[in-house]
Amino acid sequence: MSAVATSPVRICDVTGRRIHRSAEQLVKANAVVAVVALLVGIIAALLLVLTRWQAVHLLPPTWYYRLLGVHGMNMLIFFIIFFEMAVLWFAATVLLNARPAAPRLGWVNFGVMLLGSLMVEWAQWSGRADVLYTSYPPLKAHPVFYLGVILFAVGALLVTCQFFATLVIARRERTYEGSLPLVVYGAMTAAIIAVITLVHGAMTYIPTFLWSIGLIAMPDPQVYRMLWWALGHSAQQINVAAMVAIWYMLGALTVGAVVLNEKVSRSAFVLYILFISMASAHHLLVDPGFGPAWKIVNTSYFMYMAVLASMVHGFTVPAGMELGMRLRGYTDGLFGWLRRAPWGDPGFSSLVLSVVVFGFVGGITGVTLGTEQINIIAHNTMRIPGHFHSTVVSGTALAFMGATYYLLPLVFRRRVAFWKLARIQPYLFSGGMLLLVLGMTFAGSFGVPRRHWDISFSQAPFDVPFNPAVDIFLAVMGIGGIIAFLGGLSFILIAVKSVFFGEPLPEITRGVEMHGVPRGLTHPPVHAPDADERNAALHDPARGIAGATPGTLVLVAVFLLAFVVYYFANWKLLSFLWKIG
Amino acid sequence: MLTKVHTGLDPVPGIWWRPAHKSEKVWVAIAFAWCMVLFAMMPLWHFRGGQNPAGVRTRVDPRAFHERTMEFAAQYKVGEDRGTPIVQPPPGADVYLTALTYSWYPILQLVAGKEYMLHISSRDMNHGFSLYPMNINFQIIPGYDYALRVTPTEAGDFRIVCNEFCGIGHHAMVGRMIVVDSTGAEVADNASARVLGGASR
Numbered sequence: 001m002s003a004v005a006t007s008p009v010r011i012c013d014v015t016g017r018r019i020h021r022s023a024e025q026l027v028k029a030n031a032v033v034a035v036v037a038l039l040v041g042i043i044a045a046l047l048l049v050l051t052r053w054q055a056v057h058l059l060p061p062t063w064y065y066r067l068l069g070v071h072g073m074n075m076l077i078f079f080i081i082f083f084e085m086a087v088l089w090f091a092a093t094v095l096l097n098a099r100p101a102a103p104r105l106g107w108v109n110f111g112v113m114l115l116g117s118l119m120v121e122w123a124q125w126s127g128r129a130d131v132l133y134t135s136y137p138p139l140k141a142h143p144v145f146y147l148g149v150i151l152f153a154v155g156a157l158l159v160t161c162q163f164f165a166t167l168v169i170a171r172r173e174r175t176y177e178g179s180l181p182l183v184v185y186g187a188m189t190a191a192i193i194a195v196i197t198l199v200h201g202a203m204t205y206i207p208t209f210l211w212s213i214g215l216i217a218m219p220d221p222q223v224y225r226m227l228w229w230a231l232g233h234s235a236q237q238i239n240v241a242a243m244v245a246i247w248y249m250l251g252a253l254t255v256g257a258v259v260l261n262e263k264v265s266r267s268a269f270v271l272y273i274l275f276i277s278m279a280s281a282h283h284l285l286v287d288p289g290f291g292p293a294w295k296i297v298n299t300s301y302f303m304y305m306a307v308l309a310s311m312v313h314g315f316t317v318p319a320g321m322e323l324g325m326r327l328r329g330y331t332d333g334l335f336g337w338l339r340r341a342p343w344g345d346p347g348f349s350s351l352v353l354s355v356v357v358f359g360f361v362g363g364i365t366g367v368t369l370g371t372e373q374i375n376i377i378a379h380n381t382m383r384i385p386g387h388f389h390s391t392v393v394s395g396t397a398l399a400f401m402g403a404t405y406y407l408l409p410l411v412f413r414r415r416v417a418f419w420k421l422a423r424i425q426p427y428l429f430s431g432g433m434l435l436l437v438l439g440m441t442f443a444g445s446f447g448v449p450r451r452h453w454d455i456s457f458s459q460a461p462f463d464v465p466f467n468p469a470v471d472i473f474l475a476v477m478g479i480g481g482i483i484a485f486l487g488g489l490s491f492i493l494i495a496v497k498s499v500f501f502g503e504p505l506p507e508i509t510r511g512v513e514m515h516g517v518p519r520g521l522t523h524p525p526v527h528a529p530d531a532d533e534r535n536a537a538l539h540d541p542a543r544g545i546a547g548a549t550p551g552t553l554v555l556v557a558v559f560l561l562a563f564v565v566y567y568f569a570n571w572k573l574l575s576f577l578w579k580i581g
Numbered sequence: 582m583l584t585k586v587h588t589g590l591d592p593v594p595g596i597w598w599r600p601a602h603k604s605e606k607v608w609v610a611i612a613f614a615w616c617m618v619l620f621a622m623m624p625l626w627h628f629r630g631g632q633n634p635a636g637v638r639t640r641v642d643p644r645a646f647h648e649r650t651m652e653f654a655a656q657y658k659v660g661e662d663r664g665t666p667i668v669q670p671p672p673g674a675d676v677y678l679t680a681l682t683y684s685w686y687p688i689l690q691l692v693a694g695k696e697y698m699l700h701i702s703s704r705d706m707n708h709g710f711s712l713y714p715m716n717i718n719f720q721i722i723p724g725y726d727y728a729l730r731v732t733p734t735e736a737g738d739f740r741i742v743c744n745e746f747c748g749i750g751h752h753a754m755v756g757r758m759i760v761v762d763s764t765g766a767e768v769a770d771n772a773s774a775r776v777l778g779g780a781s782r
Contacts, residue, residue: 061749095590132746136707138723139748178594186589221707222722248589258586262597264605265589287720288638288702288727295634296623304616311612315605320589327586372623373632379718380709380744447716449709449744453752457742460755461663461684464713464740531586539602547604556608560615571622571630577717579631579696579732 008099014410014508014521018175022103023093027411028499029110030086031404035495037078037117038397042488044071045481049436053478054456054471061453065132068451070124072133076235076392077149078117081156083400084190084242085113088163090411091187091245096180098170101162109162113155119148132451134228137208137218146209153201160191160198182259182266183252186245189269194238196277200230222289229280236388237276239396240310241269243358246399247317247351253406254348254518255341256328256525257320258535260549265316271309275301282366285375295372307367314359315556319549326538326548327531334551345519346422350402353430358395361437364563366391374570376580380451383444386437393484394433398426401491405518408495414502415516418494422516425494429487435480443473445573634719636729637698643723647686647704650677654687662688662757675700675728678741678756680708680721682748685741685756694763696732709745712758718744736762 009018044067050058059067093100100106123129128142135141167188170176180188204227210216248265251257259265281298284290301307325337332340342348365387369378378384408416416422446467448455457464498516508514514522528534538548546553587593601609627633653668653676660667666687670676672695679686681704691697701710703723710719719727743754 061752065746065749065751096592130749136745138706139746176592178592179597181592182589220724222725225707225722245589252588252590257588259589261599261601261605262593263599264601264609266597284720286634286718288636288722288725291638292623292627292633292635296620300620300623303620307619308609308612308616311615312609315608315612319604324588367619371619372634373626373630376632376634376718377716379720380711381716381718445716447711447713447718447742449711449742451746451751452744455752457752457755459750459753461753462740462755462757464742464755467714527586535586541603545604545607547602549604553604553608560611563615567619571626574632575630577632577715578734579730580717581631581633581635581730 012410017094018097019094019411020099023089023100024411026089026100026103026106026110027086027094027407030082030089031407032499033114033117034079034082034086035492037074037082038488039492040121041071041074041079042485042492044068044074045488046485049478049481049485051453053474053481054454055475056478057454057456062127062130064453065451066124066127066130069129069132070121073120073124075397076133077152080235080239080392080396081152082113084194084238085110085156085159086407087242087246087400087403088159088187088191090407091184092163092166092170094411095184096167096170097175098166098173101165101169106159106162109155109158111155113152113159116148116150116152116155119144119151123148134232135208136228137211137221137224140212143209143212146205146212149205150202150209153198153205157195157198160194163187163191179262182262183245183249185266186241186248186269189272190238190241190245192273193234193241193276197231197234197238200227200234200277204228204231222287225287226280226284226289229283230277233279233282234277236392237272237279237306239392240276241272243354243396243399244269244313244317246403247313247355248320250347250351250399250402250406251317251321251324254345254351254520254525255321256324256527257317258324258327258527260316260319260323264312268309268312268316271305275305278302279306279370282370282375285370285372286379292372299370299372304367307363310359310363314355314363314559315552317355318555319552322549322552323535323538324525324527327527327534328525329528334554337551342519344423346405346416346426347402347518347520350398350405350426353426354395354399354402357390357398357430357434357437359559360562361434362387362391362395364566365441367563368567368570371567371570374574377570377574377577378444380449381444382440382448382450385450386439386441386444389433389440390437394430394437398430398433401429402426404491404495406520408498408502409505409517409521412499412502413505414498415505415514416494416518417497417502417516418490419516421490422494425487425490428490429484432480432483432485432487436477436484437480439473439475439477439480443470443477446470446473448474634729636727638728639726640724641702641726643702643704646677646700646702646726647679647681650679650686653677658687659690665757667759670697672697674698678710679704680710680743680754681705683743683750683754685743685754688757688759690759690761691733692763693733693736693760696730698728699731700726700728702726706747707745708743708747708754711742711744713740713742715739720745733760736760
């Protein structure tokens with residue numbers, strides 16, 4: 001892949017950072033495996049979407065349920081977590097100019113994670129683990145499935161420990177001055193949540209494994225659901241924290257986004273750590289094992305403190321971009337900074353689409369569906385996958401794709417292959433996912449169940465004549481799914497071609513457009529030398545509440561309005577039901 | 582006081598615990614207020630709203646629950662459809678519904694406007710209770726009796742779809758629930774229902 005390592009350190013000619021080759025190799029290996037898992041995941045996704053699109057109904061039931069499990073594990077566990085391991089290695093070493101802690105152990109952990117994933121793949125593909133992603137007992141899989149997950153989790157936990165050790169090394173060896181950069185702070189947040197998550201993973205899978213080999217009695221199905229979701233939902237919060245860190249990173253790289261206030265952004269990350277694992281309750285709102293007080297306190301992350309955190313980032317990320325652009329001279333009007341942003345830079349378009357879809361669709365639906373009573377009209381319907389595809393796919397996965405367009409030149413030292421395709425890939429992927437999400441959400445509003453092979457109920461004793469509108473929504477989902485598949489496949493092609501067959505990165509001349517090099521690298525968004533004075537002028541109290549970022553204030557006001565309308569519309573819908581209590 | 586202009590990639594020298602700018606403070610305050618509204622709505626709906634997942638929740642032996650359901654079905658049986666008894670309990674009664682792979686037992690016949698105590702549980706797997714076309718959804722877990730006070734608001738011929746994966750026959754697991762109006766008029770029978778078991782694949 002890269003030239004023979006002669007020195008353990010190289011100096012990046014774009015950013016001037018000291019990059020340790022041993023860390024760089026770990027970033028590469030984890031990223032490559034992540035992309036392979038993504039490939040398996042999107043092939044399964046295409047087949048699934050073509051089955052749920054009732055007019056096509058491609059797969060037989062066995063393979064539908066089997067691939068549903070494969071899709072879940074590859075996307076939500078293997079792709080995301082391998083990529084996050086790459087992010088952790090990158091953030092702790094490259095961003096801090098530090099050497100990695102115990103790189104050999106890093107390779108052992110990588111190997112353990114890989115072995116675990118292969119065991120899970122074997123169990124699933126061979127039909128020994130048709131228990132879907134959640135594997136709720138009494139459904140029982142082959143012991144190899146549970147053991148594979150345990151190995152994977154142990155490997156990931158150890159890498160997380162190495163991340164913390166690397167932070168200590170960087171601090172001791174004084175590779176940077178002052179406090180951690182915000183992006184690394186965000187990655188650290190993700191790592192801390194990962195520890196919480198993986199501990200719950202152990203509490204879930206170790207008893208289940210022992211049960212599967214006959215050593216202990218079956219775990220209580222309700223307790224399992226609670227612990228499993230403390231793994232399953234918290235894992236998504238690792239993604240959220242990692243994604244927000246990448247938002248700050250891409251903002252800095254593409255438009256020179258500034259941090260408005262470290263206190264505000266860091267406090268928001270701390271709120272994630274404190275409250276986010278309570279979200280297990282989102283999945284248990286209409287379960288028989290818990291009372292209303294438990295459900296209300298937990299589903300709301302103790303009074304919505306983690307939602308507050310996301311709403312804070314939802315302001316500070318675009319506001320940082322706006323201020324960064326204004327400080328570089330794009331000061332015209334409310335939205336001049338947005339209109340004149342580098343929309344052709346896939347790093348930038350990924351960032352914006354990720355923020356918008358995650359916030360407007362994923363965030364709003366998530367809080368609404370996670371409301372105790374509203375969950376009655378959402379639980380296990382297609383509204384649920386509609387929600388999480390807009391967070392973890394259109395949000396996290398797209399942010400990771402955007403980051404990849406910068407990692408390819410910066411870490412892999414390659415031009416981005418198929419550059420024209422790369423420039424439209426974020427739009428293709430995000431547009432397709434948006435259609436898929438809308439189709440799923442509206443179909444789910446009519447009561448169409450998730451994880452269901454046949455909503456024509458051709459084998460059922462009684463007919464269930466869904467509203468004909470459902471066929472249209474499922475077609476929208478199907479078409480969106482195909483477009484998103486093409487967007488995902490484009491990303492994989494670009495990444496694989498660049499990494500394995502790509503042109504080495506030539507020397508970058510600042511200010512000259514280059515094929516296959518994102519604009520943030522050829523035209524680094526440097527602030528003017530008098531940025532501090534300009535900043536002080538923009539923050540002049542005479543400018544009132546709108547302050548330095550009036551455009552963002554308008555955007556978040558629109559967001560809040562959409563949130564309020566959607567939220568109360570759902571209460572209204574709920575009130576039409578039978579009386580239940 | 583403002584820190585120097587920097588991005589999220591830069592280490593922050595010195596003390597970064599500085600007062601936020603006014604626009605940030607305003608947004609945080611608005612977001613916090615909205616979070617309090619979100620939080621208050623749930624307890625409020627328990628007092629003022631008609632739809633809550635509270636119910637009465639108890640542990641139960643799955644076999645005992647199934648037996649109790651069969652006893653209940655024998656007591657109030659008024660008919661039969663595809664071999665499953667149609668059961669009409671008196672208003673106000675405790676009503677039992679068992680989910681078992683891959684069917685619902687029995688077929689309940691309720692009167693609109695009357696309250697019932699609906700007990701739902703499972704004989705074997707996790708199942709999902711999804712009342713079509715009302716889109717009312719509850720999780721069913723073996724070993725747990727979820728008793729909900731329900732008052733059907735309108736007459737009709739309803740379906741119960743399983744929406745939690747329970748095995749390879751999951752998609753065929755559909756039950757029936759009938760609601761007659763309070764005048765006692767017969768509801769349209771299940772003429773549109775077809776028996777298509779094993780028709781394809």
